[in-house]
Amino acid sequence: MSNRRQSVRDRVALGIARRYRRERNFRLLGLAAVLVGLSFLAFFFLTLIGNGYTAFLQTHIRLDVELSASLIDPDGELDPQTIGRANYQGLIQNALRARFPEVASRNELRELFALVSPGAAFELRDSVLGNPDLIGETMDLWLVADDDVDMLIKGHIDRSAEESQRRISDPQLAWIEALEADGRIERQFNHRFFTAGDSRDPEMSGIRSAITGSFLMLLVTLALSFPLGVATAIYLEEFAPKNRWTDLIEVNINNLAAVPSIVFGLLGLALFINLFGLPRSAPLVGGLVLTLMTLPVVIIAGRAALMSVPPSIREAALGVGASKMQMILHHVMPLALPGMLTGTIIGMARALGESAPLLMIGMVAFIVDVPESPLDPATALPVQVYLWADSPERAFVERTSAAILVLLAFLLAMNAAAILLRKRFERNW
Amino acid sequence: MPSSTVLAVLLAMTLLAFVLGRRRSLARSGARFHSLPTYYGSYVAIWCAFPALAVFCLWQLAEPGFIRSQVIASLPAEVLALPEAELGLLYNDIRNLVEGNFVTAEPSEEVVAAAARYESLSRISDLGLALTVLLLGTATLGWAFRRVNPAFRARNRVEKTMQRLLMVASTVAIFTTIGIFFSVLFEAFRFFQQVSPLEFMFGLSWSPQTAIRPDQIGSSGAFGAVPLFAGTLLISGIAMVVAVPVGLMSAIYLSEYANRRVRAVAKPMLEVLAGIPTVVYGYFAALTVGPLLRQFGEGFGLDVSSESALGAGLVMGIMIIPFVSSLSDDVINAVPQELRDGSFGLGATRSETIRKVVLPAALPGIVSSVLLAASRAIGETMIVVMAAGLAANLTANPFEAVTTVTVQIVTLLVGDQEFDSAKTLAAFALGLLLFLTTLLLNIVALGVVRRYREQYE
Numbered sequence: 001m002s003n004r005r006q007s008v009r010d011r012v013a014l015g016i017a018r019r020y021r022r023e024r025n026f027r028l029l030g031l032a033a034v035l036v037g038l039s040f041l042a043f044f045f046l047t048l049i050g051n052g053y054t055a056f057l058q059t060h061i062r063l064d065v066e067l068s069a070s071l072i073d074p075d076g077e078l079d080p081q082t083i084g085r086a087n088y089q090g091l092i093q094n095a096l097r098a099r100f101p102e103v104a105s106r107n108e109l110r111e112l113f114a115l116v117s118p119g120a121a122f123e124l125r126d127s128v129l130g131n132p133d134l135i136g137e138t139m140d141l142w143l144v145a146d147d148d149v150d151m152l153i154k155g156h157i158d159r160s161a162e163e164s165q166r167r168i169s170d171p172q173l174a175w176i177e178a179l180e181a182d183g184r185i186e187r188q189f190n191h192r193f194f195t196a197g198d199s200r201d202p203e204m205s206g207i208r209s210a211i212t213g214s215f216l217m218l219l220v221t222l223a224l225s226f227p228l229g230v231a232t233a234i235y236l237e238e239f240a241p242k243n244r245w246t247d248l249i250e251v252n253i254n255n256l257a258a259v260p261s262i263v264f265g266l267l268g269l270a271l272f273i274n275l276f277g278l279p280r281s282a283p284l285v286g287g288l289v290l291t292l293m294t295l296p297v298v299i300i301a302g303r304a305a306l307m308s309v310p311p312s313i314r315e316a317a318l319g320v321g322a323s324k325m326q327m328i329l330h331h332v333m334p335l336a337l338p339g340m341l342t343g344t345i346i347g348m349a350r351a352l353g354e355s356a357p358l359l360m361i362g363m364v365a366f367i368v369d370v371p372e373s374p375l376d377p378a379t380a381l382p383v384q385v386y387l388w389a390d391s392p393e394r395a396f397v398e399r400t401s402a403a404i405l406v407l408l409a410f411l412l413a414m415n416a417a418a419i420l421l422r423k424r425f426e427r428n429w
Numbered sequence: 430m431p432s433s434t435v436l437a438v439l440l441a442m443t444l445l446a447f448v449l450g451r452r453r454s455l456a457r458s459g460a461r462f463h464s465l466p467t468y469y470g471s472y473v474a475i476w477c478a479f480p481a482l483a484v485f486c487l488w489q490l491a492e493p494g495f496i497r498s499q500v501i502a503s504l505p506a507e508v509l510a511l512p513e514a515e516l517g518l519l520y521n522d523i524r525n526l527v528e529g530n531f532v533t534a535e536p537s538e539e540v541v542a543a544a545a546r547y548e549s550l551s552r553i554s555d556l557g558l559a560l561t562v563l564l565l566g567t568a569t570l571g572w573a574f575r576r577v578n579p580a581f582r583a584r585n586r587v588e589k590t591m592q593r594l595l596m597v598a599s600t601v602a603i604f605t606t607i608g609i610f611f612s613v614l615f616e617a618f619r620f621f622q623q624v625s626p627l628e629f630m631f632g633l634s635w636s637p638q639t640a641i642r643p644d645q646i647g648s649s650g651a652f653g654a655v656p657l658f659a660g661t662l663l664i665s666g667i668a669m670v671v672a673v674p675v676g677l678m679s680a681i682y683l684s685e686y687a688n689r690r691v692r693a694v695a696k697p698m699l700e701v702l703a704g705i706p707t708v709v710y711g712y713f714a715a716l717t718v719g720p721l722l723r724q725f726g727e728g729f730g731l732d733v734s735s736e737s738a739l740g741a742g743l744v745m746g747i748m749i750i751p752f753v754s755s756l757s758d759d760v761i762n763a764v765p766q767e768l769r770d771g772s773f774g775l776g777a778t779r780s781e782t783i784r785k786v787v788l789p790a791a792l793p794g795i796v797s798s799v800l801l802a803a804s805r806a807i808g809e810t811m812i813v814v815m816a817a818g819l820a821a822n823l824t825a826n827p828f829e830a831v832t833t834v835t836v837q838i839v840t841l842l843v844g845d846q847e848f849d850s851a852k853t854l855a856a857f858a859l860g861l862l863l864f865l866t867t868l869l870l871n872i873v874a875l876g877v878v879r880r881y882r883e884q885y886e
Contacts, residue, residue: 019778019781020778022778022780023778023779023780023781026779026780026783026784027682027686027779027780029678030678030679030681030682030683030685030686031682031686032678033674033675033676033677033678033679033682034678034679034682034683034687034695034699036675036679037675037679037698037699037702037747037750037751037754038695038698038699040702040747041698041699041701041702044705044713047713047717048709048713227598228598228601231594231595231598231599232595232598232599232601232602234595235592235595235596235598235599236599239592239595239596240596240599248603249599249600249602249603252602252603252605252606253602254871254875255606255868255871255872256602256605256606258801258804258805258867258871259609259808259864259867259868260804260805260807260808260809260810260835260863260864260867261808261810262808262810262835262838262839262860262863263609263613263808263860263863263864263867264609266609266612266613266838266842266856266857266860267605267608267609267612267613269842270612270613270615270616270857271608271612275612292601292605295601295602295605296602299602323584323588324588325588325591325592349704350704352706353704353705353706353707353708353709354706354707355706355707355708355811356707356810356811356814356835356839359810359814359839359842359843360838360839360842360843362843364843382706382708382709382811383708385708385709385712386708386711386712386811386814386815389708389711389712389715389716389815390815397716400712400716401712404709404712407706407709408705408709411704411705411706415704
């Protein structure tokens, strides 16, 4: 009898070590899981920043460009049309030739001219058009370098590699090194990235048109989803009778919140574009589709905000003779508004990051011009990321990462605003 | 008068109506009015704006069709004999001519005549619209204005209208669902008229091209969607294998083990993962994880495709970790402390308590969070569009490239489309399937919670 009791106690005692070991392992497993998520996040941001920060700087080449009057404005009439048509490419090429007079063969000249971006000529034209007094002078100008030169300077092209293995030839490398020795190559802030539209030349491309497209789209989304969402939340929370119809609406809203975004894109394509005949690629259609997507978020947040207003407020309002509508509009809404706004901002942030439905309605276009109205063809920032990620040029890799950083900065700002709003107006009743 | 001007004038009239109504109730200072002056103003304004606005919308809807039928009826008989599609092109020419856009060729005489007719018709229509809307607005304004008197219960009327507006707003959600369902169903139905549903559901080969010329080689195309389902399941399966253990264990660690400071930092950080746009994950999967896996595979002598299912699945798994973890966290926290205390009192360790008491109690919620995460994974688009393949391989090897339903929808619909080819319509059939699958998963997920939730009261 005592023997058996002894053995049970032994068994329990023996088991304790094993159980504690298991306990420790389980705990470590949990810690590991958290660390997996966090380390991915760290890896993710480090890679993005590491890839992207160089895109905010752009290599420039300093050249003495002679704006000879005989080439730009032979008649001396300062007619903008003549000035606009002049061969600025030729002026830049002359400047390059003057810097490297020993280059003579056709092939070598072509390689030499390729050091400067073709876009530099357009910028030169615009600055001459803006200030015709410059004609006839020799200007000391910083011109945009070609993307291959840019990549070389930023170290993405290996100078010691075989000539056939890199996109910069040996003579080009020699010229670049000569310019570097002169202090004629410099990395400057890449303002084009923020002021230009898309371009086939990576060094001339920017996110301005994509940001404007996103902005117009969010404007449409906000203008529609906030009033609709708030109205729905008020109806469901305050007026709706408890019946099957109300249930149906509620189930619907919850389901819509979980429908894949690409299905909303199909709806937009079939309904807004094919049936209603709205233009493809327009921020208006994008905004409509995103409205339907964000509506459930706004409604759910709005209802939660209304629910958190204590009944004492309502009863007090009714007690002094307010009608139900007056109670809601004058007393409940002001208290629920911060919560509703928080939900709306979070919904907007999600809409800003969305791209799949936009692919369906043709917002994957090559947009150079900045859209001016919600009916102009446009693209959105995440879609621009998608388009650039597909481009073969090495220089677009850093631009994609930089565009992502800008997108994440916007999202961060919006979420921070939502959190601040919540903190500022949160009340414990 | 362009329609925007009509709307602007109507808006001005509405404001005027508000002021007039309010004034009238204030002017008779001796009388005691039933409602506050604002309500009388709003009442008159509502009556001024709404009927006119309704007429405006109806007119705008009916106008293009009416003008089209009138213009086409005026065309000569030999033009009317053209097939419907060519007639449509001709009509586009007429409209382009009117709007001053490029015209395909030198406009023929009848096109110019028709364009003139189009122009005069639309001018008459615009004028008619302006007159009708503004006269109606004035009439209803006057009628409502005359009703303003002390006994009139303006507040009740205005509030009733507002309540109706709120109700109308709440039906948008229903109409969205109906819209999605029918727009997708309609196109899918047209697809199934060309391709049999059986072939679509059970066919093993997917190569959605349609012929430009009828005698082309391989012109028939194949619409067997099984490789797409398999690819979708493979990638989402990999994602779930990553997300469920990691998400669940993080939820357990954060709610049961971590102290408050760790929790306050780690939980929002994990939720950041859910806020990152999917296109960013896609970029990451395609440019960082894909090549990394490929190098890794070469080290082990494995042939890993750079668009492997594994790469897309892993990144997608990371993306849905927060969906699993934050929902599971909620349900684990909802398990009452008494259950844990009881278990500790019997001598169980913390991990035994979690595994034997907390998890079983939280199971319905956890199952539902896993189902919701799975529906996310199946419907996820950008990651697979950027990081998975395009070719429909029927394989279970995670190192090979597979394609998914969403990838095919995007590939079929991006770019120019003709809306009667099976190729374009196939995207809608896939969309219908996707919609129904995710809907089913959501309904089951909600049902599990509702049915098996433990009530601790």
